Amino acid sequence: MTYQPIIPFSGYAGWVVLQNTKENQQAAFNQSVTMQREVEYFRENISKITSAEELVSDYKLLKVALGAFGLDDDINNKFFIEKVLNDGTLNSDSLVNKLTDKRYLEFSEAFGFGDFETPNTVLSTFPDEIISAYQEKQFQIAVGEQNEDMRLALNLKDELSTLVAKDTTDNGRWYSVMGNEAMRTVFETALGLPSSISNLDLDQQLTIFRDKAAQYLGDAEITQFENPESQEDLIKLFLIRSELNSGTSDTSSASNALALLSAS
Incomplete structure (x- = not known):
């Protein structure tokens, strides 16, 4: 079961409460069974991934990867995501450099499939960086289910x-x-x-x-x-x-x- 954030008020009053309790609420959210299962799988398996094709073929890994950048809705757009990753960011003609939404550029840059011979997935610090971003974004989504303005503010x-x-x-x-x-x-x-x-x-x-x-x-x-x-x-x-x-x-x-x- 996933922890549901508590926002007792709307408007700025609710924001003050959320800011004062966010650290504890985020910690409780991170400890939920669903979150623990997702991040443990990512941490144990992401270093085995050396290509965009392998990443998009693993639903559980892709879910965390996309979620870390707020791109959750693209989970089924595998061809598009593979293109985003393979093109990389260094070439001005790359797909991500033509997209208005720069989350895709940040996503491609983070994984490095199209930019480097050896992707960033093999780095020892990589899992924790992506997991931290994923937990933060998922907490924001959970907050948004209670109050969309609070999600936008976070x-x-x-x-x-x-x-x-x-x-x-x-x-x-x-x-x-x-x-x-x-x-x-x-x-x-x-x-x-x-x-x-x-x-x-x-x-x-x-x-x-x-x-x-x-x-x-x-x-x-x-x-x-x-x-x-x-x-x-x-x-x-x-x-x-x-x-x-x-x-x-x-x-x-x-x-x-x-x-x-x-x-x-």
Whole structure:
């Protein structure tokens, strides 16, 4: 049986509770029978895999591999996944370098089938790295089954930390935000933007996102989120706006949030 995360409140009040209890809840989730069985199989068998074909042929290994990158829905797209892995990331013509969703690039890069003669699966540190990412992503999914906004907020913290570390321009980072469905949802909601802006020219979208970020967050650059406090400001704005948009915000919820923030 899998541990079910506990989120007693919606909105920012629920986020504060989740943040304060996440370490213990994640540990309980990791110790569940299902999770233990999945990670033990991965740890014992992944070093035997030396090709993309072998990986996609083992459902249990592929489940953990994809799940570590939030690509769970691709479990049956074996031909596509094998292509993603075999092409690698070093050639500009590789499939992953043409895809908007950069999770596939990170997935292919992590396994290294198309980039190196010897894949990363044989490295001693590899199993624990993938397992840690898998457990984190699966916990987020479990949280999402209770409250989708909380899942998006948890995912955002991971994504932003990776994004600000990228060796690219800040406009490039904004394009990454716009090309990532989960992050885009958070930013659109937090900045009060309609989803219909995706129909605009990409450069127009960039200008709008930057202008609104400067207006509501005081800075138009994604690099501001190197600061954990800036990340928290964005998440707070997202959760408050989302709750208001859903019509579930009330005085009781606001009082709970204030009490929890004061306690922390």
